[in-house]
Amino acid sequence: MKDHVWIIWVAAIAAMTVIIALVRFITWYTQKKRGIYVHNKVDGVLKRYGIIRNFKILRDFDLSANGQTVHVQHALIGFFGIIFLSARGETADFYGEKKSEDWLMVKNDKRSRIPNPIKQNDDAMSVARAILSKNKIYNVPMEGLAVFSGRPKKTTIYCSDNSIIRYSQLSKYLNKAKFDKDNNIDVDAIKEIFLNSEK
Numbered sequence: 001m002k003d004h005v006w007i008i009w010v011a012a013i014a015a016m017t018v019i020i021a022l023v024r025f026i027t028w029y030t031q032k033k034r035g036i037y038v039h040n041k042v043d044g045v046l047k048r049y050g051i052i053r054n055f056k057i058l059r060d061f062d063l064s065a066n067g068q069t070v071h072v073q074h075a076l077i078g079f080f081g082i083i084f085l086s087a088r089g090e091t092a093d094f095y096g097e098k099k100s101e102d103w104l105m106v107k108n109d110k111r112s113r114i115p116n117p118i119k120q121n122d123d124a125m126s127v128a129r130a131i132l133s134k135n136k137i138y139n140v141p142m143e144g145l146a147v148f149s150g151r152p153k154k155t156t157i158y159c160s161d162n163s164i165i166r167y168s169q170l171s172k173y174l175n176k177a178k179f180d181k182d183n184n185i186d187v188d189a190i191k192e193i194f195l196n197s198e199k
Contacts, residue, residue: 075124078187087167128142
């Protein structure tokens with residue numbers, strides 16, 4: 001009888017492990033297919049890079065100033081300044097210009113319009129500067145980065161700009177010497193100002 005109970009427990013644990021693994025796989029696959037999974041990957045890289053340096057990582061928040069509100073997908077606030085990041089995870093072809101309002105995305109012969117990821121970051125920097133100026137914080141270095149994680153051989157970005165990188169390049173990009181520079185930025189203060197910009 002005891003042997004039967006032990007077998008039942010082992011079978012139950014094995015079945016539960018399979019179910020959990022299956023649910024996690026389905027969630028991952030769904031997010032990847034919809035282009036959402038890239039945000040978790042970018043967030044992970046930023047956290048691995050930023051936490052040990054006492055930088056602040058923000059994700060999915062709004063900035064508001066002078067009647068304009070912009071949505072920010074990712075931001076890294078460090079002693080060097082601020083990086084605003086937008087990310088796309090689709091395996092597709094992207095066509096656009098640096099200053100256009102939107103881009104064309106062609107995926108499996110289906111065409112759709114998406115927000116221009118470069119302009120998203122430019123708008124975020126513009127509003128961020130207005131917010132910081134109101135709080136008497138000036139001369140904060142900022143830059144934008146558009147990150148694409150679609151399969152390299154099947155994802156082409158038809159817009160040449162040094163603010164566009166592949167996800168595989170992100171860690172290396174963050175290791176540039178300029179991000180080690182201390183520009184006397186109050187990281188905690190800027191984080192709080194950003195999170196309270198709508199209040």
